[in-house]
Amino acid sequence: MYYVYLLRSESDSARRYVGFTEDLKRRMADHNAGKNTSTAPFRPWRLMAYHAFAEKERALAFERYLKSGSGHAFARRHLWEG
Numbered sequence: 001m002y003y004v005y006l007l008r009s010e011s012d013s014a015r016r017y018v019g020f021t022e023d024l025k026r027r028m029a030d031h032n033a034g035k036n037t038s039t040a041p042f043r044p045w046r047l048m049a050y051h052a053f054a055e056k057e058r059a060l061a062f063e064r065y066l067k068s069g070s071g072h073a074f075a076r077r078h079l080w081e082g
Contacts, residue, residue, distance in 0.1 A: 002059035004066065005050040006079055007031065009042035016080060017045065020063045024050060049079045 003024045009015035017039055021027040028047060034040035053059035065071040 002053045002056045003027075003050050004053070004059050004063045006048045006066070006075060007039070007045040008048050008080060009039075010044045010046050012042050015042040016048075016075075018063060018066045018075070020059055 001022070003021050005019055005021065005024060005027070007017040007019070009017075017031075019027065024047075028045070030036060031039045031045045032043050034043060039045060051059075051062060053062070066075050
């Protein structure tokens, strides 16, 4: 399976992150251990939502969409709390 996931920083609730992985548990552990330079300063991170895909191409397309302007608006309305 391929996962697109949405994170919110627990130290700065305005900080959000969208990512892609094949191993969601390991990736969450990496984010919270500070192994990703773009997310390390804002840890710990909380998983807000994830979507599983059987096909890698569809997962990557959804990640790209969520990182676009209309995708940000969609995520704000439907996927992130508050």
